[in-house]
Structures are given as structure tokens and as C-alpha cells.
Amino acid sequence: MGLPEQGWTWTSEAGDSLLASAEAAGVTLPSSCRNGTCRACLCRLLSGQVRYRIEWPGLSAEEKAEGWILPCVAEALGDCTLAVPAASRAAFD
Numbered sequence: 001m002g003l004p005e006q007g008w009t010w011t012s013e014a015g016d017s018l019l020a021s022a023e024a025a026g027v028t029l030p031s032s033c034r035n036g037t038c039r040a041c042l043c044r045l046l047s048g049q050v051r052y053r054i055e056w057p058g059l060s061a062e063e064k065a066e067g068w069i070l071p072c073v074a075e076a077l078g079d080c081t082l083a084v085p086a087a088s089r090a091a092f093d
């Protein structure tokens with residue numbers, strides 16, 4: 001997984017949401033409800049594919065077609081890159 005704008009990458013474990021896998025790597029993405037309804041985590045998928053763990057994530061068909069995703073309920077299908085300008089990362093060094 002990665003945020004090319006920031007130059008950060010991490011590995012996602014199977015079954016983890018993109019939000020959870022980012023957090024496990026020390027990368028904080030905006031979030032609130034964590035169940036796909038509030039849209040606080042809404043961001044663009046730049047590359048890769050995701051599947052949703054809920055049937056009706058709070059996205060319109062048009063938004064999905066434009067590449068918007070909800071990472072709190074999206075799981076990566078292979079490598080993905082995201083655009084999240086508001087992401088932050090804990091300092092490791």
C-alpha cells in the first residue's frame with residue numbers, strides 16, 4: 001500500500017481494512033465512524049482495486065466510478081495507492 005504524495009508505503013495483512021493496515025504501519029488517515037457511513041475517510045484510489053466488507057458503503061455509483069473509496073471498510077485486492085493529503089505519520093526516526 002502507499003501514499004505516493006507523501007512517499008510512504010506499508011504492507012496490508014489479508015482481511016485488514018486499508019485504514020487499519022495504515023494505522024498498523026503508523027500512518028493515520030482521517031476517520032470517524034469506521035463503518036462506512038460518515039465519509040470522514042473518503043479518499044481517492046490512485047491505483048489498485050478494493051473490495052468492501054459491507055454491502056452498501058456510503059458512496060454513489062458515480063463516486064465509485066471516479067475512484068473515491070472509503071478505506072475504513074475497503075480491503076485491498078493487491079497493491080493499492082491512495083491520495084490522502086491529510087494523512088499523518090508517527091515519527092519513527
Ligand code: FES
Pocket residue numbers: 030031032033034035036037038039040041042058070071072073
Ligand atoms: S470513517 Fe466513517 S466512512 Fe470511513
